[in-house]
Protein backbone atom coordinates (compact mmCIF):
# COMPACT_ATOMS: atom_id res chain seq x y z
CA UNK A 471 0.00 0.00 0.00
CA UNK A 472 1.26 3.48 -0.88
CA UNK A 473 2.41 5.53 2.09
CA UNK A 474 0.34 8.54 3.09
CA UNK A 475 2.19 11.86 2.78
CA UNK A 476 1.39 14.44 5.45
CA UNK A 477 1.14 17.98 4.05
CA UNK A 478 0.86 20.94 6.45
CA UNK A 479 -0.35 24.29 5.18
CA UNK A 480 -0.23 27.81 6.55
CA UNK A 481 -2.54 30.54 5.24
CA UNK A 482 -1.66 34.22 5.04
CA UNK A 483 -5.11 35.83 5.05
CA UNK A 484 -8.51 34.20 5.05
CA UNK A 485 -11.05 36.34 3.20
CA UNK A 486 -13.04 35.36 0.16
CA UNK A 487 -10.40 33.15 -1.47
CA UNK A 488 -8.86 31.82 1.76
CA UNK A 489 -12.37 30.80 2.85
CA UNK A 490 -12.95 29.08 -0.50
CA UNK A 491 -9.71 27.10 -0.18
CA UNK A 492 -10.59 26.16 3.41
CA UNK A 493 -13.96 24.88 2.21
CA UNK A 494 -12.56 22.95 -0.76
CA UNK A 495 -9.85 21.28 1.31
CA UNK A 496 -12.41 20.32 3.95
CA UNK A 497 -14.80 18.86 1.35
CA UNK A 498 -12.09 17.16 -0.73
CA UNK A 499 -9.82 15.96 2.08
CA UNK A 500 -10.86 12.32 2.00
CA UNK A 501 -10.87 12.07 -1.81
CA UNK A 502 -7.37 13.54 -2.04
CA UNK A 503 -6.24 11.16 0.69
CA UNK A 504 -7.70 8.18 -1.16
CA UNK A 505 -6.50 8.97 -4.67
CA UNK A 506 -3.31 11.00 -4.17
CA UNK A 507 -2.30 9.60 -0.78
CA UNK A 508 -1.86 13.05 0.68
CA UNK A 509 -3.26 14.12 4.00
CA UNK A 510 -3.58 17.91 3.71
CA UNK A 511 -3.94 19.69 7.01
CA UNK A 512 -4.23 23.43 7.66
CA UNK A 513 -1.98 24.25 10.61
CA UNK A 514 -2.09 28.04 10.99
CA UNK A 515 -4.03 30.96 9.49
CA UNK A 516 -2.89 34.56 9.72
CA UNK A 517 -5.72 37.04 10.24
CA UNK A 518 -5.72 40.69 11.24
CA UNK A 519 -8.05 40.23 14.20
CA UNK A 520 -8.93 36.81 15.63
CA UNK A 521 -12.27 37.78 17.16
CA UNK A 522 -13.42 39.50 13.97
CA UNK A 523 -12.27 36.55 11.83
CA UNK A 524 -14.23 34.10 14.00
CA UNK A 525 -17.34 36.21 13.62
CA UNK A 526 -16.99 36.57 9.81
CA UNK A 527 -16.26 32.86 9.35
CA UNK A 528 -19.24 31.87 11.48
CA UNK A 529 -21.45 34.10 9.32
CA UNK A 530 -20.10 32.32 6.20
CA UNK A 531 -20.70 28.91 7.77
CA UNK A 532 -16.97 28.17 7.97
CA UNK A 533 -16.02 26.22 11.07
CA UNK A 534 -12.44 27.52 11.35
CA UNK A 535 -11.15 26.45 14.79
CA UNK A 536 -9.90 29.30 16.98
CA UNK A 537 -6.59 27.50 17.68
CA UNK A 538 -5.64 27.76 13.99
CA UNK A 539 -5.84 31.55 14.00
CA UNK A 540 -2.91 33.85 14.67
CA UNK A 541 -2.23 37.58 14.32
CA UNK A 542 1.51 36.98 13.98
CA UNK A 543 2.81 36.34 10.44
CA UNK A 544 5.93 34.47 11.61
CA UNK A 545 3.66 31.82 13.21
CA UNK A 546 2.94 30.89 9.58
CA UNK A 547 6.13 31.76 7.68
CA UNK A 548 8.54 30.33 10.29
CA UNK A 549 6.63 27.32 11.64
CA UNK A 550 8.95 24.35 11.10
CA UNK A 551 5.98 21.98 10.62
CA UNK A 552 4.47 23.99 7.72
CA UNK A 553 5.62 22.92 4.26
CA UNK A 554 3.40 25.09 2.06
CA UNK A 555 2.45 28.71 2.73
CA UNK A 556 -0.63 29.92 0.84
CA UNK A 557 -0.96 33.68 0.44
CA UNK A 558 -4.50 35.08 0.12
CA UNK A 559 -4.14 38.61 1.51
CA UNK A 560 -3.90 40.52 -1.74
CA UNK A 561 -2.05 43.79 -2.41
CA UNK A 562 1.68 44.17 -2.95
CA UNK A 563 2.84 44.58 0.64
CA UNK A 564 3.15 43.09 3.18
CA UNK A 565 2.14 40.06 1.06
CA UNK A 566 5.37 39.99 -0.99
CA UNK A 567 7.60 40.37 2.09
CA UNK A 568 5.77 37.55 3.88
CA UNK A 569 6.01 35.27 0.85
CA UNK A 570 9.73 35.97 0.61
CA UNK A 571 10.15 35.18 4.32
CA UNK A 572 8.35 31.87 3.78
CA UNK A 573 10.48 31.00 0.75
CA UNK A 574 13.65 31.90 2.68
CA UNK A 575 12.45 29.50 5.38
CA UNK A 576 12.31 26.77 2.67
CA UNK A 577 8.54 26.63 2.34
CA UNK A 578 6.76 26.28 -0.96
CA UNK A 579 4.55 29.28 -1.63
CA UNK A 580 1.20 29.23 -3.44
CA UNK A 581 -0.36 32.58 -4.26
CA UNK A 582 -3.30 34.06 -6.18
CA UNK A 583 -1.85 37.55 -5.94
CA UNK A 584 -1.02 39.04 -9.36
CA UNK A 585 0.00 42.43 -7.95
CA UNK A 586 2.60 41.09 -5.51
CA UNK A 587 3.81 38.61 -8.12
CA UNK A 588 4.01 40.98 -11.10
CA UNK A 589 5.90 43.59 -9.06
CA UNK A 590 8.18 41.24 -7.07
CA UNK A 591 8.49 38.15 -9.23
CA UNK A 592 12.28 38.27 -9.64
CA UNK A 593 12.94 38.56 -5.89
CA UNK A 594 10.42 35.84 -5.05
CA UNK A 595 11.75 33.53 -7.76
CA UNK A 596 15.34 34.06 -6.57
CA UNK A 597 14.33 33.27 -2.97
CA UNK A 598 12.55 30.11 -4.13
CA UNK A 599 15.55 28.94 -6.16
CA UNK A 600 18.00 29.68 -3.32
CA UNK A 601 15.92 27.51 -1.01
CA UNK A 602 15.12 24.85 -3.61
CA UNK A 603 11.38 25.28 -3.11
CA UNK A 604 8.57 26.25 -5.50
CA UNK A 605 6.52 29.35 -6.18
CA UNK A 606 3.08 28.49 -7.61
CA UNK A 607 0.67 31.12 -8.97
CA UNK A 608 -1.87 29.45 -11.27
CA UNK A 609 -4.77 31.45 -9.78
CA UNK A 610 -3.02 34.79 -10.27
CA UNK A 611 -4.30 35.00 -13.87
CA UNK A 612 -7.71 33.92 -15.13
CA UNK A 613 -8.96 32.33 -11.87
CA UNK A 614 -9.59 28.66 -12.59
CA UNK A 615 -8.32 28.77 -16.20
CA UNK A 616 -5.08 26.75 -16.18
CA UNK A 617 -3.21 29.17 -18.44
CA UNK A 618 -0.01 29.31 -16.37
CA UNK A 619 0.42 25.56 -16.62
CA UNK A 620 -0.53 25.54 -20.31
CA UNK A 621 2.06 28.20 -21.16
CA UNK A 622 4.83 26.83 -18.98
CA UNK A 623 4.31 23.08 -19.42
CA UNK A 624 2.00 22.09 -22.27
CA UNK A 625 3.21 24.70 -24.75
CA UNK A 626 6.83 24.74 -23.58
CA UNK A 627 7.99 23.29 -26.91
CA UNK A 628 5.97 25.76 -29.00
CA UNK A 629 6.74 29.33 -30.06
CA UNK A 630 3.91 31.56 -28.89
CA UNK A 631 3.54 34.73 -30.91
CA UNK A 632 0.16 36.09 -29.81
CA UNK A 633 -2.06 36.20 -26.76
CA UNK A 634 -5.43 37.91 -26.49
CA UNK A 635 -6.96 37.76 -23.03
CA UNK A 636 -10.22 38.75 -21.43
CA UNK A 637 -8.56 38.68 -18.03
CA UNK A 638 -10.69 41.02 -15.98
CA UNK A 639 -14.18 39.81 -15.12
CA UNK A 640 -15.47 43.16 -13.83
CA UNK A 641 -14.84 45.03 -17.07
CA UNK A 642 -16.15 42.15 -19.16
CA UNK A 643 -19.33 42.18 -17.09
CA UNK A 644 -19.73 45.95 -17.53
CA UNK A 645 -19.05 45.89 -21.30
CA UNK A 646 -21.36 42.91 -21.80
CA UNK A 647 -24.24 44.70 -20.10
CA UNK A 648 -23.52 47.95 -21.93
CA UNK A 649 -23.65 45.95 -25.18
CA UNK A 650 -26.81 44.04 -24.34
CA UNK A 651 -28.75 46.88 -22.71
CA UNK A 652 -27.37 49.94 -24.53
CA UNK A 653 -26.87 51.69 -21.18
CA UNK A 654 -24.06 54.03 -20.17
CA UNK A 655 -20.90 53.01 -18.36
CA UNK A 656 -21.77 54.89 -15.12
CA UNK A 657 -25.17 53.24 -14.76
CA UNK A 658 -23.86 49.70 -15.27
CA UNK A 659 -20.84 50.31 -13.01
CA UNK A 660 -23.14 51.46 -10.19
CA UNK A 661 -25.26 48.35 -10.66
CA UNK A 662 -22.17 46.08 -10.70
CA UNK A 663 -21.04 47.70 -7.43
CA UNK A 664 -24.45 47.02 -5.87
CA UNK A 665 -24.20 43.37 -6.96
CA UNK A 666 -20.66 43.03 -5.55
CA UNK A 667 -19.22 42.53 -9.06
CA UNK A 668 -17.19 45.74 -8.90
CA UNK A 669 -15.21 47.11 -5.95
CA UNK A 670 -16.36 50.30 -4.18
CA UNK A 671 -13.15 51.78 -5.63
CA UNK A 672 -13.15 50.18 -9.10
CA UNK A 673 -10.02 51.90 -10.43
CA UNK A 674 -7.72 48.85 -10.61
CA UNK A 675 -10.29 47.02 -12.75
CA UNK A 676 -11.79 49.75 -14.93
CA UNK A 677 -8.48 51.51 -15.63
CA UNK A 678 -6.91 48.23 -16.75
CA UNK A 679 -4.25 47.88 -14.02
CA UNK A 680 -5.48 44.47 -12.92
CA UNK A 681 -5.38 43.20 -16.51
CA UNK A 682 -1.91 44.73 -17.01
CA UNK A 683 -0.45 42.90 -13.97
CA UNK A 684 -1.85 39.67 -15.35
CA UNK A 685 -0.65 40.36 -18.89
CA UNK A 686 2.89 40.99 -17.64
CA UNK A 687 2.87 37.48 -16.11
CA UNK A 688 1.37 35.83 -19.22
CA UNK A 689 3.65 37.63 -21.70
CA UNK A 690 6.79 36.79 -19.67
CA UNK A 691 5.91 33.10 -19.67
CA UNK A 692 4.78 33.04 -23.30
CA UNK A 693 7.81 34.90 -24.68
CA UNK A 694 10.40 33.44 -22.28
CA UNK A 695 11.70 36.82 -21.13
CA UNK A 696 10.70 39.32 -18.50
CA UNK A 697 7.89 41.67 -19.50
CA UNK A 698 7.29 44.04 -16.60
CA UNK A 699 4.14 45.88 -15.60
CA UNK A 700 5.88 49.06 -16.81
CA UNK A 701 6.14 47.57 -20.32
CA UNK A 702 2.37 47.38 -20.70
CA UNK A 703 0.52 50.18 -22.48
CA UNK A 704 -2.78 50.68 -20.68
CA UNK A 705 -6.17 52.27 -21.34
CA UNK A 706 -9.29 51.46 -19.33
CA UNK A 707 -12.98 51.46 -20.18
CA UNK A 708 -14.10 54.66 -18.44
CA UNK A 709 -14.20 56.64 -21.71
CA UNK A 710 -16.37 54.12 -23.55
CA UNK A 711 -19.78 55.42 -24.62
CA UNK A 712 -22.80 53.22 -25.21
CA UNK A 713 -23.11 54.73 -28.72
CA UNK A 714 -19.62 53.49 -29.68
CA UNK A 715 -20.56 49.96 -28.71
CA UNK A 716 -23.76 50.31 -30.77
CA UNK A 717 -21.97 51.77 -33.83
CA UNK A 718 -19.34 49.03 -33.60
CA UNK A 719 -22.07 46.40 -33.52
CA UNK A 720 -23.67 47.87 -36.63
CA UNK A 721 -20.31 47.41 -38.34
CA UNK A 722 -20.03 43.78 -37.13
CA UNK A 723 -17.80 44.21 -34.06
CA UNK A 724 -18.03 43.48 -30.33
CA UNK A 725 -16.15 45.48 -27.72
CA UNK A 726 -13.94 43.78 -25.11
CA UNK A 727 -11.20 44.96 -22.77
CA UNK A 728 -8.30 42.87 -24.04
CA UNK A 729 -4.83 42.19 -22.80
CA UNK A 730 -2.80 41.81 -25.99
CA UNK A 731 0.74 40.46 -26.23
CA UNK A 732 2.44 39.92 -29.57
CA UNK A 733 5.97 38.93 -30.45
CA UNK A 734 7.62 39.10 -33.84
CA UNK A 735 11.28 38.16 -33.66
CA UNK A 736 12.44 40.12 -30.65
CA UNK A 737 9.94 42.93 -31.11
CA UNK A 738 7.31 42.72 -28.41
CA UNK A 739 4.10 44.70 -27.96
CA UNK A 740 2.01 44.44 -24.83
CA UNK A 741 -1.11 46.47 -24.32
CA UNK A 742 -4.37 46.56 -22.43
CA UNK A 743 -7.19 48.60 -23.97
CA UNK A 744 -10.77 48.36 -25.18
CA UNK A 745 -10.73 46.47 -28.47
CA UNK A 746 -13.29 45.76 -31.15
CA UNK A 747 -13.27 42.14 -32.32
CA UNK A 748 -15.31 40.70 -35.19
CA UNK A 749 -18.58 39.39 -33.73
CA UNK A 750 -17.59 35.95 -35.05
CA UNK A 751 -14.34 35.84 -33.02
CA UNK A 752 -14.52 33.22 -30.21
CA UNK A 753 -13.57 35.89 -27.64
CA UNK A 754 -16.49 38.09 -28.75
CA UNK A 755 -18.88 35.51 -27.35
CA UNK A 756 -17.27 35.39 -23.90
CA UNK A 757 -19.80 37.33 -21.87
CA UNK A 758 -20.45 38.48 -18.33
CA UNK A 759 -17.75 37.95 -15.74
CA UNK A 760 -16.20 35.02 -17.61
CA UNK A 761 -12.53 35.15 -18.58
CA UNK A 762 -10.92 33.64 -21.67
CA UNK A 763 -7.44 33.52 -23.11
CA UNK A 764 -6.76 33.04 -26.80
CA UNK A 765 -3.27 31.87 -27.72
CA UNK A 766 -1.60 31.48 -31.09
CA UNK A 767 1.63 29.56 -31.51
CA UNK A 768 3.73 28.49 -34.46
CA UNK A 769 2.74 24.86 -33.89
CA UNK A 770 -0.37 24.78 -31.69
CA UNK A 771 -1.99 27.46 -33.90
CA UNK A 772 -5.22 28.94 -32.48
CA UNK A 773 -6.50 27.79 -29.12
CA UNK A 774 -8.71 29.26 -26.44
CA UNK A 775 -9.34 28.55 -22.78
CA UNK A 776 -12.41 29.90 -21.03
CA UNK A 777 -13.73 29.78 -17.49
CA UNK A 778 -14.47 31.58 -14.25
CA UNK A 779 -11.84 34.24 -13.70
CA UNK A 780 -12.99 34.95 -10.17
CA UNK A 781 -15.13 33.61 -7.35
CA UNK A 782 -14.04 31.83 -4.20
CA UNK A 783 -14.62 28.24 -5.30
CA UNK A 784 -13.35 28.36 -8.93
CA UNK A 785 -10.24 30.22 -7.74
CA UNK A 786 -9.86 27.74 -4.87
CA UNK A 787 -9.91 24.92 -7.42
CA UNK A 788 -6.88 26.42 -9.21
CA UNK A 789 -5.09 27.10 -5.92
CA UNK A 790 -5.64 23.58 -4.63
CA UNK A 791 -4.26 22.22 -7.91
CA UNK A 792 -1.09 24.15 -7.08
CA UNK A 793 -1.09 22.83 -3.50
CA UNK A 794 -1.34 19.24 -4.73
CA UNK A 795 1.41 19.83 -7.31
CA UNK A 796 3.62 21.43 -4.65
CA UNK A 797 3.03 18.44 -2.38
CA UNK A 798 3.58 15.76 -5.01
CA UNK A 799 6.22 17.11 -7.41
CA UNK A 800 9.32 19.25 -7.28
CA UNK A 801 9.43 22.96 -8.07
CA UNK A 802 9.14 24.18 -11.66
CA UNK A 803 10.88 27.47 -12.50
CA UNK A 804 10.37 29.77 -15.50
CA UNK A 805 12.74 29.16 -18.40
CA UNK A 806 14.09 32.71 -18.50
CA UNK A 807 16.31 34.78 -16.28
CA UNK A 808 13.79 36.39 -14.00
CA UNK A 809 15.11 39.89 -13.41
CA UNK A 810 13.25 42.96 -12.13
CA UNK A 811 14.21 44.62 -15.42
CA UNK A 812 12.61 43.89 -18.81
CA UNK A 813 14.34 41.24 -20.92
CA UNK A 814 17.27 43.05 -22.63
CA UNK A 815 16.74 41.03 -25.84
CA UNK A 816 13.27 42.47 -26.33
CA UNK A 817 12.50 45.70 -28.14
CA UNK A 818 9.20 46.97 -26.81
CA UNK A 819 7.21 48.90 -29.38
CA UNK A 820 4.37 51.36 -28.97
CA UNK A 821 3.98 51.62 -32.73
CA UNK A 822 1.98 48.47 -33.31
CA UNK A 823 0.07 47.62 -36.44
CA UNK A 824 -3.63 47.96 -35.81
CA UNK A 825 -6.92 48.88 -37.34
CA UNK A 826 -8.86 51.65 -35.64
CA UNK A 827 -12.47 52.60 -35.11
CA UNK A 828 -12.69 56.38 -35.28
CA UNK A 829 -15.70 58.50 -34.31
CA UNK A 830 -15.61 62.13 -35.31
CA UNK A 831 -18.04 64.91 -34.67
CA UNK A 832 -18.14 66.69 -38.02
CA UNK A 833 -19.76 69.81 -39.44
CA UNK A 834 -22.63 68.77 -41.69
CA UNK A 835 -21.37 70.44 -44.88
CA UNK A 836 -20.13 69.42 -48.32
CA UNK A 837 -16.42 68.65 -48.63
CA UNK A 838 -15.88 67.65 -44.98
CA UNK A 839 -15.50 63.97 -45.79
CA UNK A 840 -12.86 64.73 -48.41
CA UNK A 841 -10.87 66.82 -45.92
CA UNK A 842 -11.03 64.05 -43.31
CA UNK A 843 -9.82 61.50 -45.90
CA UNK A 844 -6.96 63.86 -46.79
CA UNK A 845 -5.74 63.99 -43.17
CA UNK A 846 -5.67 60.20 -42.91
CA UNK A 847 -4.34 59.75 -46.45
CA UNK A 848 -1.44 62.08 -45.65
CA UNK A 849 -0.29 59.55 -43.05
CA UNK A 850 -0.97 56.58 -45.36
CA UNK A 851 -3.93 55.49 -43.25
CA UNK A 852 -6.72 54.28 -45.49
CA UNK A 853 -10.36 53.93 -44.60
CA UNK A 854 -11.90 50.46 -44.87
CA UNK A 855 -15.54 51.12 -44.00
CA UNK A 856 -17.66 54.05 -42.96
CA UNK A 857 -20.92 54.74 -41.16
CA UNK A 858 -22.61 58.11 -41.42
CA UNK A 859 -25.55 58.92 -39.22
CA UNK A 860 -28.23 61.40 -40.07
CA UNK A 861 -29.39 64.00 -37.56
CA UNK A 862 -27.30 66.96 -36.48
CA UNK A 863 -26.58 68.09 -32.93
CA UNK A 864 -25.39 71.73 -32.84
CA UNK A 865 -24.80 71.53 -36.60
CA UNK A 866 -22.57 68.46 -36.29
CA UNK A 867 -23.04 64.79 -37.18
CA UNK A 868 -21.23 61.68 -36.00
CA UNK A 869 -18.89 60.29 -38.66
CA UNK A 870 -17.65 56.79 -37.96
CA UNK A 871 -15.11 54.75 -39.85
CA UNK A 872 -12.75 51.83 -39.48
CA UNK A 873 -9.26 52.03 -40.95
CA UNK A 874 -7.23 49.41 -42.73
CA UNK A 875 -4.23 48.19 -40.71
CA UNK A 876 -1.84 51.06 -40.03
CA UNK A 877 0.81 52.01 -37.50
CA UNK A 878 -0.54 53.34 -34.21
CA UNK A 879 1.55 56.50 -34.40
CA UNK A 880 0.41 57.19 -37.98
CA UNK A 881 -3.23 56.96 -36.89
CA UNK A 882 -2.53 59.37 -34.02
CA UNK A 883 -0.71 61.79 -36.32
CA UNK A 884 -3.60 61.64 -38.79
CA UNK A 885 -6.10 62.43 -36.04
CA UNK A 886 -3.91 65.36 -34.94
CA UNK A 887 -4.16 66.79 -38.48
CA UNK A 888 -7.95 67.18 -38.24
CA UNK A 889 -9.11 70.78 -38.34
CA UNK A 890 -11.20 71.32 -35.16
CA UNK A 891 -13.30 73.95 -36.92
CA UNK A 892 -14.76 71.20 -39.13
CA UNK A 893 -14.40 68.05 -37.07
CA UNK A 894 -13.11 66.75 -33.75
CA UNK A 895 -11.95 63.30 -32.71
CA UNK A 896 -14.44 61.92 -30.18
CA UNK A 897 -13.29 58.32 -29.94
CA UNK A 898 -10.60 55.96 -31.14
CA UNK A 899 -10.83 52.25 -30.39
CA UNK A 900 -8.40 49.69 -31.77
CA UNK A 901 -9.76 46.83 -33.86
CA UNK A 902 -8.17 43.37 -33.95
CA UNK A 903 -9.05 40.41 -36.13
Ligand SMILES: NC(=O)c1ccc[n+]([C@@H]2O[C@H](COP(=O)([O-])OP(=O)(O)OC[C@H]3O[C@@H](n4cnc5c(N)ncnc54)[C@H](OP(=O)(O)O)[C@@H]3O)[C@@H](O)[C@H]2O)c1
Nearest residue numbers: 483484485486487516517518558559560582583780781785
Ligand atom coordinates in the same frame (compact mmCIF):
# COMPACT_ATOMS: atom_id res chain seq x y z
N1 LIG B 1 -11.74 37.29 -5.34
C1 LIG B 1 -11.45 36.59 -6.43
O1 LIG B 1 -12.35 36.11 -7.11
C2 LIG B 1 -10.03 36.36 -6.83
C3 LIG B 1 -9.73 35.63 -7.99
C4 LIG B 1 -8.40 35.37 -8.32
C5 LIG B 1 -7.40 35.88 -7.50
N2 LIG B 1 -7.73 36.60 -6.38
C6 LIG B 1 -6.65 37.09 -5.52
O2 LIG B 1 -6.73 36.43 -4.28
C7 LIG B 1 -6.24 37.28 -3.25
C8 LIG B 1 -7.28 37.39 -2.14
O3 LIG B 1 -8.48 37.95 -2.66
P1 LIG B 1 -9.83 37.93 -1.81
O4 LIG B 1 -10.91 38.20 -2.78
O5 LIG B 1 -9.90 36.74 -0.95
O6 LIG B 1 -9.63 39.24 -0.91
P2 LIG B 1 -10.31 39.50 0.50
O7 LIG B 1 -11.66 38.87 0.56
O8 LIG B 1 -10.19 40.96 0.76
O9 LIG B 1 -9.39 38.70 1.52
C9 LIG B 1 -8.14 39.12 1.93
C10 LIG B 1 -8.05 38.82 3.42
O10 LIG B 1 -6.72 39.04 3.86
C11 LIG B 1 -6.78 39.84 5.04
N3 LIG B 1 -5.54 40.58 5.19
C12 LIG B 1 -5.08 41.60 4.44
N4 LIG B 1 -3.90 42.04 4.92
C13 LIG B 1 -3.62 41.27 6.00
C14 LIG B 1 -2.56 41.23 6.93
N5 LIG B 1 -1.54 42.09 6.85
N6 LIG B 1 -2.59 40.31 7.91
C15 LIG B 1 -3.62 39.44 8.01
N7 LIG B 1 -4.67 39.42 7.16
C16 LIG B 1 -4.66 40.32 6.16
C17 LIG B 1 -7.98 40.74 4.81
O11 LIG B 1 -8.41 41.30 6.03
P3 LIG B 1 -9.25 42.70 5.98
O12 LIG B 1 -10.48 42.42 5.18
O13 LIG B 1 -9.51 42.98 7.42
O14 LIG B 1 -8.37 43.70 5.31
C18 LIG B 1 -8.97 39.76 4.22
O15 LIG B 1 -9.60 39.00 5.22
C19 LIG B 1 -5.91 38.61 -3.94
O16 LIG B 1 -4.55 38.65 -4.24
C20 LIG B 1 -6.75 38.57 -5.21
O17 LIG B 1 -6.19 39.33 -6.24
C21 LIG B 1 -9.01 36.85 -6.02
